[in-house]
Amino acid sequence: MNLSGIIGYPVTPFNQESGALDFEKLGLVIDKLLVSKVDAIAALGSAGEAAYLNQTEWEQVAKYTVKHVAGRVPVVIGIAELTTEQAIERAKYAHLVGADVVMVSPLSYYKLSEAEIYQHYKSISHASPLPIMIYNNPATCGVDMTPQFMLKIVAEIGNACMIKESSGDIQRMHKIFTLSNAKVPFFNGCNHLALEALNAGASGWCTAAPCLIDEQPKRLFDAVQSGKQEEAKALFYQQYSFLEFIVNTGLAAAVKTGLAFQGLPVGHPRKPLLPLTEALETQLKGLLTELNSLS
Amino acid sequence: MNLSGIIGYPVTPFNQESGALDFEKLGLVIDKLLVSKVDAIAALGSAGEAAYLNQTEWEQVAKYTVKHVAGRVPVVIGIAELTTEQAIERAKYAHLVGADVVMVSPLSYYKLSEAEIYQHYKSISHASPLPIMIYNNPATCGVDMTPQFMLKIVAEIGNACMIKESSGDIQRMHKIFTLSNAKVPFFNGCNHLALEALNAGASGWCTAAPCLIDEQPKRLFDAVQSGKQEEAKALFYQQYSFLEFIVNTGLAAAVKTGLAFQGLPVGHPRKPLLPLTEALETQLKGLLTELNSLS
Amino acid sequence: MNLSGIIGYPVTPFNQESGALDFEKLGLVIDKLLVSKVDAIAALGSAGEAAYLNQTEWEQVAKYTVKHVAGRVPVVIGIAELTTEQAIERAKYAHLVGADVVMVSPLSYYKLSEAEIYQHYKSISHASPLPIMIYNNPATCGVDMTPQFMLKIVAEIGNACMIKESSGDIQRMHKIFTLSNAKVPFFNGCNHLALEALNAGASGWCTAAPCLIDEQPKRLFDAVQSGKQEEAKALFYQQYSFLEFIVNTGLAAAVKTGLAFQGLPVGHPRKPLLPLTEALETQLKGLLTELNSLS
Amino acid sequence: MNLSGIIGYPVTPFNQESGALDFEKLGLVIDKLLVSKVDAIAALGSAGEAAYLNQTEWEQVAKYTVKHVAGRVPVVIGIAELTTEQAIERAKYAHLVGADVVMVSPLSYYKLSEAEIYQHYKSISHASPLPIMIYNNPATCGVDMTPQFMLKIVAEIGNACMIKESSGDIQRMHKIFTLSNAKVPFFNGCNHLALEALNAGASGWCTAAPCLIDEQPKRLFDAVQSGKQEEAKALFYQQYSFLEFIVNTGLAAAVKTGLAFQGLPVGHPRKPLLPLTEALETQLKGLLTELNSLS
Numbered sequence A, B, C, D: 001m002n003l004s005g006i007i008g009y010p011v012t013p014f015n016q017e018s019g020a021l022d023f024e025k026l027g028l029v030i031d032k033l034l035v036s037k038v039d040a041i042a043a044l045g046s047a048g049e050a051a052y053l054n055q056t057e058w059e060q061v062a063k064y065t066v067k068h069v070a071g072r073v074p075v076v077i078g079i080a081e082l083t084t085e086q087a088i089e090r091a092k093y094a095h096l097v098g099a100d101v102v103m104v105s106p107l108s109y110y111k112l113s114e115a116e117i118y119q120h121y122k123s124i125s126h127a128s129p130l131p132i133m134i135y136n137n138p139a140t141c142g143v144d145m146t147p148q149f150m151l152k153i154v155a156e157i158g159n160a161c162m163i164k165e166s167s168g169d170i171q172r173m174h175k176i177f178t179l180s181n182a183k184v185p186f187f188n189g190c191n192h193l194a195l196e197a198l199n200a201g202a203s204g205w206c207t208a209a210p211c212l213i214d215e216q217p218k219r220l221f222d223a224v225q226s227g228k229q230e231e232a233k234a235l236f237y238q239q240y241s242f243l244e245f246i247v248n249t250g251l252a253a254a255v256k257t258g259l260a261f262q263g264l265p266v267g268h269p270r271k272p273l274l275p276l277t278e279a280l281e282t283q284l285k286g287l288l289t290e291l292n293s294l295s
Helices: A023-035 A055-069 A084-096 A114-127 A147-156 A170-179 A191-199 A216-225 A229-249 A251-261 A278-290 B023-035 B055-069 B084-096 B114-127 B147-156 B170-179 B191-199 B216-225 B229-249 B251-261 B278-290 C023-035 C055-069 C084-096 C114-127 C147-156 C170-179 C191-199 C216-225 C229-249 C251-261 C278-290 D023-035 D055-069 D084-096 D114-127 D147-156 D170-179 D191-199 D216-225 D229-249 D251-261 D278-290
Strands: A005-008 A040-043 A075-079 A101-104 A132-136 A160-165 A186-188 A204-207 B005-008 B040-043 B075-079 B101-104 B132-136 B160-165 B186-188 B204-207 C005-008 C040-043 C075-079 C101-104 C132-136 C160-165 C186-188 C204-207 D005-008 D040-043 D075-079 D101-104 D132-136 D160-165 D186-188 D204-207
Touching: A005 A216, A023 A040, A023 A055, A040 A055, A055 A075, A055 A084, A075 A084, A084 A101, A084 A114, A101 A114, A114 A132, A114 A147, A132 A147, A147 A160, A147 A170, A160 A170, A170 A186, A170 A191, A170 D191, A170 D229, A186 A191, A191 A204, A191 A216, A191 A229, A191 D170, A191 D191, A191 D229, A204 A216, A216 A229, A229 A251, A229 A278, A229 D170, A229 D191, A229 D229, A251 A278, B005 B216, B023 B040, B023 B055, B040 B055, B055 B075, B055 B084, B075 B084, B084 B101, B084 B114, B101 B114, B114 B132, B114 B147, B132 B147, B147 B160, B147 B170, B160 B170, B170 B186, B170 B191, B170 C191, B170 C229, B186 B191, B191 B204, B191 B216, B191 B229, B191 C170, B191 C191, B191 C229, B204 B216, B216 B229, B229 B251, B229 B278, B229 C170, B229 C191, B229 C229, B251 B278, C005 C216, C023 C040, C023 C055, C040 C055, C055 C075, C055 C084, C075 C084, C084 C101, C084 C114, C101 C114, C114 C132, C114 C147, C132 C147, C147 C160, C147 C170, C160 C170, C170 C186, C170 C191, C186 C191, C191 C204, C191 C216, C191 C229, C204 C216, C216 C229, C229 C251, C229 C278, C251 C278, D005 D216, D023 D040, D023 D055, D040 D055, D055 D075, D055 D084, D075 D084, D084 D101, D084 D114, D101 D114, D114 D132, D114 D147, D132 D147, D147 D160, D147 D170, D160 D170, D170 D186, D170 D191, D186 D191, D191 D204, D191 D216, D191 D229, D204 D216, D216 D229, D229 D251, D229 D278, D251 D278
Parallel strands: A005 A040, A005 A204, A040 A075, A075 A101, A101 A132, A132 A160, A160 A186, A186 A204, B005 B040, B005 B204, B040 B075, B075 B101, B101 B132, B132 B160, B160 B186, B186 B204, C005 C040, C005 C204, C040 C075, C075 C101, C101 C132, C132 C160, C160 C186, C186 C204, D005 D040, D005 D204, D040 D075, D075 D101, D101 D132, D132 D160, D160 D186, D186 D204
Antiparallel strands: none
16 A cells, blocks of 8 residues: 555535435545545545544445545545444444555543553454554544654554654654654644645645645645745645634534535534634635635 | 532443443442442443443443432433534433433534534533533543633523533632632532532532442531531542542543452453553552552 | 741832832831731742842842841742852842741743752752742743652752642642641642642642732631631632732732722832733722722 | 844853853854854854853853954844843843844743733834844743734834744744745744744744754755755754754753863853753764764
């Protein structure tokens, strides 16, 4: 599994009235990401409101995504479950339906020790042959894993082979890079840190932004890859306020509102999440217009 | 509903081999709490590993608890769900089986705004006639509600009528007391803050400690109530290291280990939670021996 | 040296025009504290703007305070210097002029290690025979010493014999109490934590509040000492909003404004500190009227 | 005043026995920085232990530095004083002796409001004609100024014209860049953030590193300036562990130890600061050997 570039995160569309999953729309969102030249599709991440789906829905989204992508790019499936048993079940299912990678985050209610997290990953690695992307997102998952600890997991646990870092602290990426002698691939999960992460050696950028701003993230990635530093900086600052906006207002709510502006209504996020306020809607419209993503 | 005193939190026993719920043991734990003179039973809180039960198990525990308590004291049912829809379902079920109070905490994946949390409580209040205890526990639930905001909920949302504060910051209790003119009952959810909370006007103390140290929490409560300050202080410091221990090592793991010491094995906590390490087991044994809860 | 009760903190009066020290007014402030039944006077603490005095001024205030108190109660002199050499000089001077205790806080520019802080205290203990009160105030001094570390200093460094805790975390006091078997006296330095601290075993309360609200802090101390818990609670909540106000708006600015209301103008705090805004002045006036400290 | 590139920070040498300033050694350190191709010299910053000098010493270092640099590069003088009066005095002195820029940080004992900080800068701007670099270093100075607030100062206060950001948060630099439309020059003050800061548009890098690793910081700056991204990344990661080391162990102690290794003993830092422990000395020796700065 050789993952790199832009890992695109679809939102999960719901029927506006019934609140049920809307697979046709999910297909359209995935296609929009592929047109935006993402290098992989990651379903059931934060942007996908995985936390707010029940088990059946979760499985349906996983299955549909793999089928719809149909091998055009690799498919990553996010798993953030409170119990190890549940996480194992999801990992097996992801394998069953043909996903390429599982992106696994511990999810805390009680504060988890490193021993507990370690075993969580080990159990998942035993249960499914899929490569595991270790996912550190303290803000949503309540667990903050150090670079040292994640590298230990990569070194010791069979399928664990890459890291997604979303703490927002660039020093974590410096640490992963230096401590692993640049050998362990890591991905940026903090949108408004994209320039720094890519310059610091990240293999890719996990983002829902291409749902709304098309190829612009890919262009930023390419500029860094090809050593066009001034261009990369310019592209980053063009997108910066937009990237900061979708992080600060919540990815699901922001991206869903933006898609509706662009003629692809995908319903609201699930409660307790609320749609953007009118003031924020207006701000988003302005940002998208500036980025030529709205005419 | 007039709740006060010691609100006892049973752990949720699992069969050591199968991992399934063990209702007989749950009955014994509840009885142990009642013998320890708790003034109410609160099932499905943190100590009860509610976060690690599936929906069927959750409902079975709620139903069994009400039936087993059989009106001897009020029954509180904890609800900490990621979606509002799920929380509503649980609140309805709690009412259906005859619980007296629901203790509701928002649970975050995405960071929640006050508007989102407000609506969460409002929806639950509409869905069930049960009195709502607003529960603030930032460490486990990832949401920190200010006293001002919680008092606004109490003022504006019908069934919301009391507060459980578990942030560990005594100033929050001072604020609730002064801003509400001592009118809104609040409960302490931070074990090693019990002396301060009760002296500051808390109506009660929510705790799993009586699972292991019998009437000692109740005696502390009574000493404060009857103005025996020196006795209260002495009782508190006797229990202090134990209270701090069960908070720091995780309530479920600590209480389950302690119950096994006392001849009531109730299985391990669910993974990713691990049982106490041997060193911590020894420490707990020492603390319980000191408190005369082990012979 | 047997210190206990209310340790009163005078502000340092400046001439309104010239900004120079105003010793006559300082005498009046000290007398006001003594009339308010404080059990000791602590000059050159935070409230005394010690950080904003030059060395000569500092020495003059120390000398004047001891002379003016004239043995009526013990005198504590605060020392919070960036270099050890400077702190030693101040400690020697405090002894020279007849102070009874030095209250010593490390002050950080660079983050200090425990080894550095330890040596700081050791050097001061060697340089002066005065008893040392270890003072932990992370918010102003940028150093946070754990209870364990401060107790180690008390155990190992000759003159170090008591602790003032101003972190605002009541758990620190529980730790000092339990780890020292109630043997090391500790004082509360966080005004709106007074009730909890005294109930938890604090020997006294370090406060500038009696500058403005007379005997009310002393009455609270006495109520706790004599086991009148309900009275203590009532007295605390009476003062609570005032205590919180002077902490949040800055002790020097708040107390100086209040003294002017009460007919004892003592000038403004030194810049960059600013006097209270008009809105805050009005709020303070309201709080003092409620407490019958303004007619 | 057009400042850019590497702003080099000399340490302040003390005589090993007497502890007095050693100007000859200071001259050698400055010369070492100039040989390392720094674009400016900044005396009396954190690395220079300005916080631990008395007023006379401070003035002597300022005067000597300007005289010794003798116009070869611009001289920046750091000012971080507790009172506005003292800061004004220092700014006047810096101008008097011929410095080119003052780098001004508020320094907190009491928590300072934005109004207080604003007036601090305004007063200094009135008192001296020198350009002011606003310096944000929350870890040492206890004050954290937002990009918005610092840009307001630049917009409204005459001499304030550039920013040094040392919070370590790259998002602050993104904000300064975007909110000022790339018009307000900002400098990086966090050594191990150098790559990100320069890529994000920083005009320069304030660092004591060239005291020990010669032209390597300058080479990194040049690589970014000339768009050689892969080279910049390689140079940064070469220096990374060293940069992190000197930040974490304290600039003064680390740099002074390293200079002694290189045959330029400049005494120890002032107490309470302690020299590096032996283990850290060994680590530093290793890092310098790797960087070819020790033979």
